Amino acid sequence: xxxxxxxxxxxxxxxxxxxxxxxxxxxxxxxxxxxxxxxxxxxxxxxxxxxxxxxxxxxxxxxxxxxxxxxxxxxxxxxxxxxxxxxxxxxxxxxxxxxxxxxxxxxxxxxxxxxxxxxxxxxxxxxxxxxxxxxxxxxxxxxxxxxxxxxxxxxxxxxxxxxxxxxxxxxxxxxxxxxxxxxxxxxxxxxxxxxxxxxxxxxxxxxxxxxxxxxxxxxxxxxxxxxxxxxxxxxxxxxxxxxxxxxxxxxxxxx
DNA sequence: GAGTATGTTATATG
DNA sequence: GCATATAACATACT
Numbered sequence: 001x002x003x004x005x006x007x008x009x010x011x012x013x014x015x016x017x018x019x020x021x022x023x024x025x026x027x028x029x030x031x032x033x034x035x036x037x038x039x040x041x042x043x044x045x046x047x048x049x050x051x052x053x054x055x056x057x058x059x060x061x062x063x064x065x066x067x068x069x070x071x072x073x074x075x076x077x078x079x080x081x082x083x084x085x086x087x088x089x090x091x092x093x094x095x096x097x098x099x100x101x102x103x104x105x106x107x108x109x110x111x112x113x114x115x116x117x118x119x120x121x122x123x124x125x126x127x128x129x130x131x132x133x134x135x136x137x138x139x140x141x142x143x144x145x146x147x148x149x150x151x152x153x154x155x156x157x158x159x160x161x162x163x164x165x166x167x168x169x170x171x172x173x174x175x176x177x178x179x180x181x182x183x184x185x186x187x188x189x190x191x192x193x194x195x196x197x198x199x200x201x202x203x204x205x206x207x208x209x210x211x212x213x214x215x216x217x218x219x220x221x222x223x224x225x226x227x228x229x230x231x232x233x234x235x236x237x238x239x240x241x242x243x244x245x246x247x248x249x250x251x252x253x254x255x
Numbered sequence: 256g257a258g259t260a261t262g263t264t265a266t267a268t269g
Numbered sequence: 270g271c272a273t274a275t276a277a278c279a280t281a282c283t
Contacts (some may be wrong), residue, residue, distance in 0.1 A: 023281090050262080067262050068280080083280090101280045103262055142272055151263080160261055238274070240259085 002063070003047045003073050006054060006095065010042045011071040013090035015056065022102060031108040033061065042090070046112050047049045048124050049155025053112055054088075061088070062115065065105030072096045106211040116155075125156030125192050133189040137177050144180065145173035146237030148192075155193060159239050160215060161199070165191045166241075167214040172248045173234065173241040177253070218242045 004234075018033040020026050026033075037056050046053040046060070053060040063086075065071075072081050075093040086097040086106050097106060109115045124134055136153050137144075148162045149154055157165070166173050169191050171180070199215075202208035206215045212225050220233045224244040234241045 064262085069261095099280095101262095101278090102261085103278070103280095105263090119267070140271085146273090149262090158261055237272095239262095 001200050002065065003045045004200070005043050005071050005073070006052065008052070009093065010088075010090055010095055011044065013042050013092060015040050015042070015088060015090060017076055017087070017089035018061070020085075020106075021087065022099075024099050025085050025099070025102055025105055027105045027107045029107075033108060033235050035213040036108060037061065048112060048116050049151055050158065051115070051121075051155075052107065053115075060109045060112065062105075062107055062109040064096060065097075066099060066101065066105065068101040069097055069099035069104035071118070072098055094237050117252075120152050120193045121155040122151065122153045123155065125154050126196055128154050128189065130186045134182055134185045138180070138182060138185055140177040143174045143236055144171060144176060144177045144188075145239075145241060147177055148188075149237065149239065153192070154192075156196065159241075160218065161192075161195055163218065164195050164214050167243060167248060168195065168212075170247050172251050173236040173243060175251045212245075214242070 015037050018037050020033060023029070036059065040056040040058060043055040043057050045055060050064055052063045054063070055219070073093050074081070074096055080097040081096055083098050083100040084096050085099050085102065085104065088095040097104060122128070133154065137147055140147055145162050145166060148157045148165065149159065165188060169188050170183070171184070171188065174211065198209065209216050215226060216225065217223070218231070220231055220242060222231050224231055224247060227244065227246050229244050229246040231242050232245050234243060
């Protein structure tokens with residue numbers, strides 16, 4: 001989605017300035033983005049998992065939104081957002097990364113495959129094949145949800161989307177991966193694709209998701225979107241899961 | 256003030 | 270290597 005946003009506003013645009021407003025979020029630190037990219041044209045964008053890459057011909061600007069990052073396109077020079085951390089000034093306005101919590105990261109990367117290898121990222125969640133997915137997940141003895149969130153296994157699934165995928169497949173987040181059938185794993189892989197693509201298609205506006213989606217109202221104590229039960233939360237792998245106790249049977253009660 | 260939050264990384268333990 | 274737990278990062282909100 002962030003990628004589409006950048007495409008929409010920036011493609012073909014010339015870079016007039018790159019202003020780093022938070023050095024802590026700059027990674028790697030050694031690059032002067034301005035020297036490197038001013039005068040260049042946005043050739044395209046790429047993505048791997050949660051990482052966005054803006055192609056400037058001689059290299060990329062990498063952006064990771066972290067927990068609270070968001071991209072904005074400001075047409076007026078005087079326009080500001082509340083927590084501006086990076087400003088890329090282009091012909092038609094400025095692409096701005098706003099991030100109150102500053103968990104996001106940005107910086108220069110030479111090439112995308114190199115970045116993926118360096119960070120040890122797994123295959124992209126929208127590109128991974130059934131076979132790859134089963135091979136990477138199916139022999140693990142841990143709970144399924146932390147594996148879905150492990151960017152080294154597959155890249156691109158976050159906490160909320162993991163909850164959605166598991167909810168739709170009626171799998172408990174603590175279900176043991178190698179106790180799931182290969183067929184179930186294949187269905188999970190497919191569901192990851194459909195959930196991510198559906199979310200992209202509504203511009204990640206969860207209120208526009210189809211009925212039956214957990215993310216429309218992921219609220220503990222709220223109604224399950226498909227049955228009469230009430231949503232609960234559980235700590236799994238150090239993260240909060242929201243799930244329906246009726247739809248997603250606990251692994252101890254599952255055969 | 257306490258608790259929680261869409262993510263990643265480091266550290267420790269078994 | 271694998272699995273799990275905890276803390277840290279920095280800030281906003283309830």
